[in-house]
Amino acid sequence: MSNPDALHYFLGNRLAVCGLALLCLLYLLAGFTFLNDALGHAVVPDPDELRITEKSVLFRETSRRAACALDGSALLAEFPVLSDALAVPGKAFPLPFAGFRLLRQRLAAIGLENLESVNSFVQRFEVVHENKVFELVLFSSENQPPSPTHLFGSDEFGRDVFARVLYASRISLSVGFLAVVIALSLGVLLGCLAGYYGGFLDSVIMRLADVWMSLPGMMLLLTFVALTGANLASTILLIGVLSWPSPARLVRAEVLSLRQREFVEAAKAIGCTQTQIIFRHILPNALAPIIVQATLFLAGAILLESGLSFLGLGVQPPTASWGNMLSNGLSYLRTSPWQAFFPGFMLFLTVLSFNFVAEGLREALDPKRRRGP
Amino acid sequence: MKQVPLLSVKGLSVEFPGLPLQAVRRVSFDVHENECMGLVGESGSGKTVTALAILGLLDPSARITSGEIFFAGEDLRTLPETRRQKIRGHQLAMVFQEPLTAFNPVLSVGEQLSEPLLYHRGLSPWEARQEVLSLLEAVHMPRPRQVFQAFPHQLSGGMRQKAMIAMALSCKPKLLIADEPTSALDVTVQAEILSLLASLRRQFDLSVLFISHDLGIVSRHCSRVAVLRQGEIVEQGKTQTVFSKPRHPYTRALLEAVLR
Amino acid sequence: MALLEVRNLCKSFRDSGKAVHAVNGVSFSLEAGTALGLVGESGSGKSTLARLVLRLLEPDAGSIRFNGTNLLDLDFHGMRAQRRWLQIVFQDPFSALNPRMPVHQLLSEPLLNFGLIQSGEARAKASELLALVGLDDSGLFRFPHEFSGGQRQRLCIARALSLQPRLLVLDEPTSGLDVSVQAQLLSLLQRLQKQFGLSYLFISHDLRVVKAVCGQALVLKDGRVVEAGSTRQLFSRPSQAYTRQLVEASKALSLAKF
Numbered sequence: 001m002s003n004p005d006a007l008h009y010f011l012g013n014r015l016a017v018c019g020l021a022l023l024c025l026l027y028l029l030a031g032f033t034f035l036n037d038a039l040g041h042a043v044v045p046d047p048d049e050l051r052i053t054e055k056s057v058l059f060r061e062t063s064r065r066a067a068c069a070l071d072g073s074a075l076l077a078e079f080p081v082l083s084d085a086l087a088v089p090g091k092a093f094p095l096p097f098a099g100f101r102l103l104r105q106r107l108a109a110i111g112l113e114n115l116e117s118v119n120s121f122v123q124r125f126e127v128v129h130e131n132k133v134f135e136l137v138l139f140s141s142e143n144q145p146p147s148p149t150h151l152f153g154s155d156e157f158g159r160d161v162f163a164r165v166l167y168a169s170r171i172s173l174s175v176g177f178l179a180v181v182i183a184l185s186l187g188v189l190l191g192c193l194a195g196y197y198g199g200f201l202d203s204v205i206m207r208l209a210d211v212w213m214s215l216p217g218m219m220l221l222l223t224f225v226a227l228t229g230a231n232l233a234s235t236i237l238l239i240g241v242l243s244w245p246s247p248a249r250l251v252r253a254e255v256l257s258l259r260q261r262e263f264v265e266a267a268k269a270i271g272c273t274q275t276q277i278i279f280r281h282i283l284p285n286a287l288a289p290i291i292v293q294a295t296l297f298l299a300g301a302i303l304l305e306s307g308l309s310f311l312g313l314g315v316q317p318p319t320a321s322w323g324n325m326l327s328n329g330l331s332y333l334r335t336s337p338w339q340a341f342f343p344g345f346m347l348f349l350t351v352l353s354f355n356f357v358a359e360g361l362r363e364a365l366d367p368k369r370r371r372g373p
Numbered sequence: 374m375k376q377v378p379l380l381s382v383k384g385l386s387v388e389f390p391g392l393p394l395q396a397v398r399r400v401s402f403d404v405h406e407n408e409c410m411g412l413v414g415e416s417g418s419g420k421t422v423t424a425l426a427i428l429g430l431l432d433p434s435a436r437i438t439s440g441e442i443f444f445a446g447e448d449l450r451t452l453p454e455t456r457r458q459k460i461r462g463h464q465l466a467m468v469f470q471e472p473l474t475a476f477n478p479v480l481s482v483g484e485q486l487s488e489p490l491l492y493h494r495g496l497s498p499w500e501a502r503q504e505v506l507s508l509l510e511a512v513h514m515p516r517p518r519q520v521f522q523a524f525p526h527q528l529s530g531g532m533r534q535k536a537m538i539a540m541a542l543s544c545k546p547k548l549l550i551a552d553e554p555t556s557a558l559d560v561t562v563q564a565e566i567l568s569l570l571a572s573l574r575r576q577f578d579l580s581v582l583f584i585s586h587d588l589g590i591v592s593r594h595c596s597r598v599a600v601l602r603q604g605e606i607v608e609q610g611k612t613q614t615v616f617s618k619p620r621h622p623y624t625r626a627l628l629e630a631v632l633r
Numbered sequence: 634m635a636l637l638e639v640r641n642l643c644k645s646f647r648d649s650g651k652a653v654h655a656v657n658g659v660s661f662s663l664e665a666g667t668a669l670g671l672v673g674e675s676g677s678g679k680s681t682l683a684r685l686v687l688r689l690l691e692p693d694a695g696s697i698r699f700n701g702t703n704l705l706d707l708d709f710h711g712m713r714a715q716r717r718w719l720q721i722v723f724q725d726p727f728s729a730l731n732p733r734m735p736v737h738q739l740l741s742e743p744l745l746n747f748g749l750i751q752s753g754e755a756r757a758k759a760s761e762l763l764a765l766v767g768l769d770d771s772g773l774f775r776f777p778h779e780f781s782g783g784q785r786q787r788l789c790i791a792r793a794l795s796l797q798p799r800l801l802v803l804d805e806p807t808s809g810l811d812v813s814v815q816a817q818l819l820s821l822l823q824r825l826q827k828q829f830g831l832s833y834l835f836i837s838h839d840l841r842v843v844k845a846v847c848g849q850a851l852v853l854k855d856g857r858v859v860e861a862g863s864t865r866q867l868f869s870r871p872s873q874a875y876t877r878q879l880v881e882a883s884k885a886l887s888l889a890k891f
Contacts, residue, residue: 262729265689270743270792271716284733415811416782530675559674560838564882586811592889617891630816631888 009364016360019353026350030170047164048318143336153338155328164320165342171321172302172350175236179301180294182240187247188283188290194248195255195286196278206252209245217242221304225313232315235308239301246297247290254286288365292358299354306347322347377446378403379548379580380427385440387419387426395438396422398604404548409574409581411595411612413588413627419604420584424550427582428467429457445547463493466541470553472533476525483521486540493544508539511576512569531562538570542577550582555590567594588631592616600624634701635662636832637686637800642695644678644685655681656692657856665799668826668833670843670864672879673853679836680724682853683804686834687719688712700799717747720793724805726785730777736763736788737773743795762791766821783814787821794825802834807842819845840883844868852876 010016036044144154152161194205224238225231258264259282267277308314309323317324322343329340380403387397397419404410414420425431427442429449442449444465449457469475477485486508487501496504502521509517512535525533534554541549551570555563571594574581583595591598592612599609600623608621619625644656656678663669673679684690686697688704697704704715723729730739740762741755750758760770766787777785786806793801803822807815823846826833837843843850844864852859852867852875860873871877 262723262725263731265684266721266723266729266789266792267731267742268689269687269716269719269721270796271713271746272742273713276746281731285731415813560840560886561674561878561882564885567885587886588812589887589889592891593885613891616888627812628888630813 006364010360013360013363015356016364019356019360022349022353023357026169026353027173029166030173033167033170044163044166045160047159047167047320143332145336146338152342153336155325155339156332156336161325161339161342164325165322165346168320168322168325168343169346169350171232171315171319172305172347175232175239175305176298176302178236179239179243180298182237183243183297184247184290184294186241186244188251188287190244191248191251192255192278192283192286195252196259196282198256202252205248209248212242213245215242221308222313225308230308230313230316235305235314239304243297243301247293250289250293251286254289255282258282258285291365292362295354295358295361299351299358302347302354303351376405378405378443379445380404380582381441381443382423382427383441383443385423385426385442386438387422387431387435388438389432389435394604396435396604397426399439400601400604400606401440402599402606402609404580404582406547406580407574407578408597409571409583409595411591411598412582412584412601413586413591413598414601415586415627417603418601420586420601421552422604423601424467424552424582424584427550428461428465429454430461430467459493462489462546463544464547466544466546466549468534468537468541468549468551468554470556472530472537472557473525475537476533478525480524481521482523482525482528482536485525486521486536486543489540489543504543505539508543509536511542511573512536512539513565514539529562530558531566534558534562534566535569538566538573542573542579545577546579548580548582550584552584553586554583556585556587563590570594588616588627600627636665636700637663637834638696638698639686640696640698642682642685642697643693644681644690645693654856656685658695659853659856659858660695661851661858661861663800663832663834665832666826666830667849668835668847670847670850671834671836671853672838672840672843672850673836674838674879676855677853678856679838679853680804681856683721683802683834683836686802687716687721689721717796718799719802720796720798720800721802721804722786722789722793722806724808726782726789727777729789730785732777735774735776739777739788740792740795743792747796749796758795762795765794765825766791781814782810783818786810786818790818790821790825794829794831797829798831800832800834802836804836805838806835808838815842822846840868840879841887852879 033044036042143156144150144158146153150160150162152165155161155164190205190209194202220242221235221238224234228234264277264281267281272280305314306321306323306326309321310327312324312327314323315321317328325343326340326347329337329343332339382403383401385397385400386395388395400419400423402410402412412420412423422431422435426435426437427444427449431437437450440450444460447456447460449460452460476482483502483505486505487498490496490501490504491498506517506521509520514520514532514535520528520532520536525536528536538554554570555566558566567590570581573579581595583591585591595612597610598612598615599606600615600621601607602623608615608619608624615624616628619628639662640660642656642659643654645652645654647653659678659682661669671679671682681690685692688697692705695705699715699719702715704712707715734742737756737759740759741750744750744758745752745755756773759773763770763772768784768787768791772780772784772788777788780788790806806822807818810818819842822833825831833846835843835847847864849862850864850867851861852873854875860867860871860876867876868880871880
């Protein structure tokens with residue numbers, strides 16, 4: 001079984017190739033967000049930015065007469081006191097018919113206190129008609145369904161969901177990747193040493209692995225987060241450090257069987273030192289099952305991080321993470337389902353792709369598992 | 374008086390998907406009653422595939438594209454599977470090269486040897502046990518009772534091969550197909566197994582289709598021989614003739630390469 | 634003085650509590666430029682002996698003098714320095730080659746290990762070695778599994794010869810190979826011996842093969858030397874019962890004379 005052969009087989013597996021293509025695309029897009037940052041958010045908007053577009057204030061008559069749109073920025077300039085109100089977007093100020101007095105009261109509620117200001121407000125913006133029902137809707141671009149300006153729609157603050165999903169992918173993918181790197185570095189090294197040297201070292205490492213595996217990972221994670229506060233770096237570190245026993249066992253098993261193979265004896269006969277034997281001969285051949293497991297573990301780490309963020313223990317808002325976007329979007333599921341749908345879908349697609357790639361790798365690297373010629 | 378051959382293979386061709394060349398190409402030969410026929414060839418010549426095709430044990434992906442296999446007058450290819458199963462193991466038996474992999478490691482030798490007796494001849498377990506013990510004695514197995522209880526991995530290579538021969542003989546077959554039965558064994562054990570096979574042939578009126586890459590063994594034990602090369606028979610006839618006056622250059626090259 | 638002198642070599646293993654004496658007091662000498670055959674059936678200890686001579690396994694007792702030096706006195710680095718002159722070709726050529734290494738790397742590895750060539754010369758050297766064993770350059774970038782059994786064995790021989798050793802231990806190098814391939818490999822070995830003045834320790838269960846290649850031979854049974862002498866004498870006039878058994882069996886399997 002060699003690399004070129006396995007590559008051909010892998011490329012023949014359509015699902016695996018699709019999964020790989022999708023993942024490459026995702027990583028590219030995630031990497032692209034860095035470029036976007038450098039360019040000052042030229043292509044995709046800042047995910048944290050609350051977008052208030054020009055026609056963002058609508059003062060409309062709910063009796064369905066033609067509404068007149070007000071210039072929000074001009075409004076703010078005139079009535080800076082409204083800035084607070086505008087800063088809490090999404091608030092509708094229904095003004096039921098009760099005459100001017102009530103209108104005044106409502107306007108007072110949003111900061112327009114005295115009559116002059118109200119008068120000038122309504123005069124300025126050609127609003128008031130008695131006996132009519134009006135609605136001052138501070139309508140920025142929040143809760144917009146998917147459209148050409150907002151590919152995935154916008155959330156309740158007017159933030160572009162597409163931008164957030166993209167920036168969130170950065171978090172998820174890096175968490176997955178780094179956690180795997182940590183787990184593998186520890187696991188492969190310890191497993192290799194345990195398998196190659198055997199004896200006391202092997203026993204010690206394997207008992208340690210047994211203990212480690214019995215630790216309740218989720219509880220530890222939650223406790224840790226509760227104690228130290230939610231911190232991305234520590235989450236990654238903890239996920240990685242908790243997971244080393246699995247790859248260690250796999251590597252150890254491979255190394256144990258490889259140790260018996262004659263090419264290892266041959267390596268000794270041609271003058272290789274112990275280190276050379278381990279790193280040049282044994283490790284490259286022991287890595288095949290690890291690759292598969294690592295891919296699956298990546299998917300698991302991403303899910304774990306999303307789960308934590310969903311519970312509010314991972315990445316904190318306003319930083320976007322698929323998990324916290326999901327949990328946020330749940331409250332808007334009826335009104336603006338796209339807020340929860342897209343992060344959830346991305347998560348699903350990512351994990352699925354990893355699974356397809358892992359399955360493809362598993363078949364490609366182990367000739368015995370191949371289905372048919 | 375012309376005798377109907379026990380086994381008659383006519384124009385057999387087998388191909389595997391994905392491989393450009395056919396594994397077996399228009400192979401024809403006969404095995405008569407009470408004779409030992411040798412099928413000689415190097416690796417990749419198609420000898421094992423031929424044997425498996427005769428027994429109907431080919432991989433499902435393989436296709437027999439042409440040919441007929443007559444056993445005692447019946448065309449094995451057109452028979453229903455149930456009838457073939459009856460013939461296989463009862464009248465047609467096979468001995469494989471690697472006895473360790475041919476045995477089920479979790480069943481004792483006795484259990485496995487009794488299986489064909491219980492299935493094909495409908496004996497009771499006690500009768501089967503007696504029969505198996507007598508078979509083990511017939512193959513000169515040391516300590517037959519102990520061997521009956523033992524597991525395959527506890528026996529030596531030679532003993533396992535003897536057990537496999539005993540299993541093959543249990544239903545008193547007419548034809549035994551032996552696929553490299555001694556290749557994995559030590560020299561002295563090989564000689565023992567081969568002389569055992571010769572004596573069993575005489576004792577049970579057995580025909581043997583002996584498949585091997587070892588020309589020496591075939592020259593001493595087979596009265597007729599067919600030489601296979603890349604799926605085709607290049608030469609066949611009486612062993613004496615083929616080995617002393619080979620006509621095909623391949624046969625000549627093979628004989629030259631054999632160490633004397 | 635003999636190139637290789639082995640005195641009273643012993644090695645035992647533990648198999649479920651019982652001690653198995655794989656090699657039990659074996660002594661022999663190998664003269665430079667000759668081929669010594671080691672004949673034995675399975676369980677005779679011949680493969681263990683092959684590995685002991687190269688210290689791939691540590692013997693329990695005895696001495697191994699190679700070119701005057703007692704190999705067992707050497708530490709890891711001392712032994713490693715000696716490995717240049719003592720090489721081995723294993724029985725299973727597929728298992729003996731790292732499946733993930735391309736041929737040019739496999740062949741140049743020994744020389745690079747000992748610093749005898751620079752990494753830039755590696756490919757050229759590998760090419761030379763391939764030519765030596767009758768394989769062509771197209772194989773340089775291929776992997777072991779792309780070659781046939783006989784070709785792989787040639788690769789193993791090329792690798793072993795890259796360091797220009799004095800002694801080559803061959804552990805059943807032709808078992809499992811086709812008859813014609815076997816013949817080609819043996820004639821290659823004979824040619825190389827003449828060309829480089831090599832000494833062979835040739836291990837086999839097949840007397841016929843040993844007779845073709847070696848002038849002298851030993852017969853091993855259960856870890857002990859049963860008989861030693863010239864191969865011709867062992868074949869025609871064996872003095873021990875076991876040797877006679879082997880010779881008889883070998884004759885019973887050899888080509889009949891018509």
